[in-house]
Every structure is written in structure tokens, then in C-alpha cells.
Amino acid sequence: MAISAASSSAPMGEINMTPLIDVMLVLLVMFIITIPLQTHAVKLDLPRDCSTCGTIDNLKNxxxxxxxxxxxxxxxxxxxxxxxxxxxxxxxxxPQPELHVQPDPTARYEVVNDVFVAAKRADVRRLGFVGNEAYRSF
Incomplete structure (x- = not known):
């Protein structure tokens, strides 16, 4: 409160705002300190090189x-x-190499189907069957 030299009997209508601002600044600093840092990282499983997958030929596989x-x-x-x-x-x-597929005549259909689905999803455009001559008497 302000000190005045003249005495007046009327009440003072002003509030000292400095302590309120100081308290608000302290609270703001406390909130900033206690809020955990947010990391903007995206967890991503990157593909790894497959050492047991064999080699890829540039002409035919x-x-x-x-x-x-x-x-x-x-x-x-x-x-x-x-x-x-x-x-x-x-x-x-x-250019895309050829993919030759040779299923055994007694192989399970599910495995053969899985191979063709994988080829379709990988967008294989050059696909051929090997060993069809074995099925002539089938």
C-alpha cells in the first residue's frame, strides 16, 4: 500500500499487484520445470539385411x-x-529378372499359394513355371 503524507479517512481503492505477479511467475516457472520433456520420436522397425536369404541373380531366380x-x-x-x-x-x-517357380507335385497347396501371394504383392511381372513337362501324364 502506498504511503501518503496527507491523512485521509477514505479507504484506499488500489491493490499492490507486484506480489501477485511474483507469485504467478514462480508458479509458471514451477509448471515449466515439472512438465516432462516431450520427445518427438517415432519408433520404427527398419528392415535389416537378410544374411540367410541367398543371392539375387540379375537375369533369373x-x-x-x-x-x-x-x-x-x-x-x-x-x-x-x-x-x-x-x-x-x-x-x-x-529390368526386372525372371522368377521361375518349380513346385513339387506333392507340395501342399497352402505353401504354393503363399509363394504366389508374396510374388503378387511384390509386383513380380516376369513369372514362369519350371518343370511343367512332369505333369503331362498327370
Whole structure:
């Protein structure tokens, strides 16, 4: 409150705002300190190089599906995920290499279908069947 030399009997109608502003600034600083820092990071699983997926030929690649459901890429056994990885890598080559598919006559349909679905999703445009002559007497 202000000190005045003249005494007056009327009440003073002003409030000293300095302490209120000081309290508000202290509260603001406390809120800023206690709010945790927000990180703007996006967790992302990046693809890794597949060391067990075999090599990719620039002219033609062969996928063999064996009787027991094993998928073989150019002579190297791979999983379905490894096949998908190889197909995506293969389709990025220009011009796109041929994909030769040779399913065993007694291979399960589900495995053969999974191979064709993976080829379709990878946008394989040059696909051929190997060993059709074995089915002539079928």
C-alpha cells in the first residue's frame, strides 16, 4: 500500500499487484520445470539385411517348393519372410529378372499359394513355371 503524507479517512481503492505477479511467475516457472520433456520420436522397425536369404541373380531366380513345404531360393532354403524380402529386392532391379517357380507335385497347396501371394504383392511381372513337362501324364 502506498504511503501518503496527507491523512485521509477514505479507504484506499488500489491493490499492490507486484506480489501477485511474483507469485504467478514462480508458479509458471514451477509448471515449466515439472512438465516432462516431450520427445518427438517415432519408433520404427527398419528392415535389416537378410544374411540367410541367398543371392539375387540379375537375369533369373528360381524358387523351388519341396514336398515337405520348404521354400528354396536359388538353392538356399529360406523362410516365407526371407522370400518376401528377396522378391522385393528382385523387383527393384531394372529390368526386372525372371522368377521361375518349380513346385513339387506333392507340395501342399497352402505353401504354393503363399509363394504366389508374396510374388503378387511384390509386383513380380516376369513369372514362369519350371518343370511343367512332369505333369503331362498327370
Amino acid at each position: 528360381k524358387v523351388v517348393i519341396t514336398q515337405d513345404g520348404q521354400i528354396v531360393w536359388n538353392g538356399t532354403p529360406v523362410t516365407l519372410d526371407g522370400l518376401k524380402y528377396n522378391l522385393i529386392r528382385m523387383t527393384s532391379i531394372d
